[in-house]
Amino acid sequence: xxxxxxxxxxxxxxxxxxxxxxxxxxxxxxxxxxxxxxxxxxxxxxxxxxxxxxxxxxxxxxxxxxxxxxxxxxxxxxxxxxxxxxxxxxxxxxxxxxxxxxx
Amino acid sequence: xxxxxxxxxxxxxxxxxxxxxxxxxxxxxxxxxxxxxxxxxxxxxxxxxxxxxxxxxxxxxxxxxxxxxxxxxxxxxxxxxxxxxxxxxxxxxxxxxxxxxxxxxxxxxxxxxxxxxxxxxxxxxxxxxxxxxxxxxxxxxxxxxxxxxxxxxxxxxxxxxxxxxxxxxxxxxxxxxxxxxxxxxxxxxxxxxxxxxxxxxxxxxxxxxxxxxxxxxxxxxxxxxxxxxxxxxxxxxxxxxxxxxxxxxxxxxxxxxxxxxxxxxxxxxxxxxxxxxxxxxxxxxxxxxxxxxxxxxxxxxxxxxxxxxxxxxxxxxxxxxxxxxxxxxxxxxxxxxxxxxxxxxxxxxxxxxxxxxxxxxxxxxxxxxxxxxxxxxxxxxxxxxxxxxxxxxxxxxxxxxxxxxxxxxxxxxxxxxxxxxxxxxxx
Numbered sequence: 001x002x003x004x005x006x007x008x009x010x011x012x013x014x015x016x017x018x019x020x021x022x023x024x025x026x027x028x029x030x031x032x033x034x035x036x037x038x039x040x041x042x043x044x045x046x047x048x049x050x051x052x053x054x055x056x057x058x059x060x061x062x063x064x065x066x067x068x069x070x071x072x073x074x075x076x077x078x079x080x081x082x083x084x085x086x087x088x089x090x091x092x093x094x095x096x097x098x099x100x101x102x103x
Numbered sequence: 104x105x106x107x108x109x110x111x112x113x114x115x116x117x118x119x120x121x122x123x124x125x126x127x128x129x130x131x132x133x134x135x136x137x138x139x140x141x142x143x144x145x146x147x148x149x150x151x152x153x154x155x156x157x158x159x160x161x162x163x164x165x166x167x168x169x170x171x172x173x174x175x176x177x178x179x180x181x182x183x184x185x186x187x188x189x190x191x192x193x194x195x196x197x198x199x200x201x202x203x204x205x206x207x208x209x210x211x212x213x214x215x216x217x218x219x220x221x222x223x224x225x226x227x228x229x230x231x232x233x234x235x236x237x238x239x240x241x242x243x244x245x246x247x248x249x250x251x252x253x254x255x256x257x258x259x260x261x262x263x264x265x266x267x268x269x270x271x272x273x274x275x276x277x278x279x280x281x282x283x284x285x286x287x288x289x290x291x292x293x294x295x296x297x298x299x300x301x302x303x304x305x306x307x308x309x310x311x312x313x314x315x316x317x318x319x320x321x322x323x324x325x326x327x328x329x330x331x332x333x334x335x336x337x338x339x340x341x342x343x344x345x346x347x348x349x350x351x352x353x354x355x356x357x358x359x360x361x362x363x364x365x366x367x368x369x370x371x372x373x374x375x376x377x378x379x380x381x382x383x384x385x386x387x388x389x390x391x392x393x394x395x396x397x398x399x400x401x402x403x404x405x406x407x408x409x410x411x412x413x414x415x416x417x418x419x420x421x422x423x424x425x426x427x428x429x430x431x432x433x434x435x436x437x438x439x440x441x442x443x444x445x446x447x448x449x450x451x452x453x454x455x456x457x458x459x460x461x462x463x464x465x466x467x468x469x470x471x472x473x474x475x476x477x478x479x480x481x482x483x484x485x486x487x488x489x490x491x492x493x494x495x496x497x498x499x500x501x502x503x504x505x506x507x508x509x510x511x512x513x514x515x516x517x518x519x520x521x522x523x524x525x526x527x528x529x530x
Contacts, residue, residue: 030450031446031462035443037523037524041527046523047522080486080503
């Protein structure tokens with residue numbers, strides 16, 4: 001049980017990395033971060049009740065996502081969401097959100 | 104801007120839109136940016152409003168956007184069951200379209216009655232029409248009243264579905280308030296797929312929450328056409344047992360085939376069952392505007408789409424969002440999902456209008472919160488990615504699940520979700 005999700009993630013990660021290397025897309029981070037807005041506000045600018053993501057350091061977002069994924073950080077829902085993204089995708093999301101104005 | 108003056112602005116911008124329509128469709132572009140195309144959006148719900156706003160945001164104002172919506176204001180279906188329970192008002196879940204007008208979206212308050220696929224025009228109820236380069240259709244569902252014998256216009260005056268949030272939701276609450284203690288509130292759940300899979304079960308919780316306080320001898324009777332609860336079965340059953348034992352009764356595999364609003368009863372193949380307030384949800388299909396344009400695919404009642412762009416499999420240049428789509432595996436008909444569909448469609452439309460190919464690897468997510476009382480909530484969540492081999496969206500392995508248990512923390516998240524998604528779609 002413990003090893004299998006990791007293997008799946010590793011496989012996904014390498015396939016996705018190959019595809020990204022072949023098709024560099026300037027909007028990849030924007031597109032991948034777009035679903036975050038549903039709970040965390042447009043471009044990570046939260047209006048109420050949820051932590052803001054805009055303007056946070058990429059390394060911080062990447063670390064949090066890793067901790068949600070591994071279960072190290074307790075969560076109600078983010079451990080389920082975080083497992084939907086591989087490291088490259090998380091990096092693209094984190095890079096995009098870090099450039100957004102926190103206002 | 105105060106909400107009052109925002110409303111005033113909305114009215115005047117609507118009036119300008121209507122006036123320009125009277126003088127033909129050549130309205131001036133809403134910004135000075137070079138226009139790369141015009142997109143008409145049918146439906147200002149979770150899918151359509153998100154699409155309208157993000158078309159303006161992501162194109163930097165280079166896409167002219169016209170939003171056709173028949174209602175003056177947005178009323179959220181998610182959270183509307185709290186009106187049944189009594190902890191929210193209609194005003195709490197209502198928002199104006201003023202933020203979209205501020206963003207340069209042209210608002211046309213009218214009903215889209217027909218799509219002329221050949222001429223690329225949308226015909227409106229008042230007789231005008233709108234030309235488009237690309238069309239987004241986000242009309243949600245129509246209810247198939249004809250599938251239930253006796254569910255005619257008269258019956259619908261008293262047996263309310265309240266499956267589109269608005270005055271009917273408030274009217275249903277009034278019926279429960281008027282019901283004597285000891286009465287039965289009967290909820291009939293149609294065969295899946297239907298809009299908002301957890302909705303009927305959340306509604307049962309909300310009615311029971313109200314009864315427990317105000318009329319404790321009353322009951323909620325859920326007649327479900329499906330084998331089991333369609334969403335979050337274990338969590339809802341736990342709430343029913345622990346919070347509302349003896350108040351909620353659930354019967355699976357019980358499909359309502361006929362309704363008699365005068366005697367306030369329904370019929371299944373085996374029984375006649377009486378209730379004091381009837382809430383019979385008929386089976387659902389993609390709304391008529393989509394059906395009549397030939398957007399439903401195969402032998403289904405739903406619109407098949409290319410998940411890379413949300414473009415219709417039946418007609419090029421038309422993108423379908425939200426509940427009306429033929430859902431990918433394990434993808435619910437939810438507002439959250441419609442919002443995500445919109446973002447995939449918008450990204451693709453911008454690429455296509457610029458002569459490029461859409462993103463080959465879209466990833467989208469869903470979270471549906473349900474309140475079991477006035478404070479505690481539960482969720483179901485999933486992440487979906489495009490699978491090129493199957494040409495559909497699939498749930499990423501391991502990336503889905505439900506709440507460990509109901510909690511007040513999730514209740515605050517549910518409320519934050521609503522505030523943030525409403526601002527994400529409406530500004």
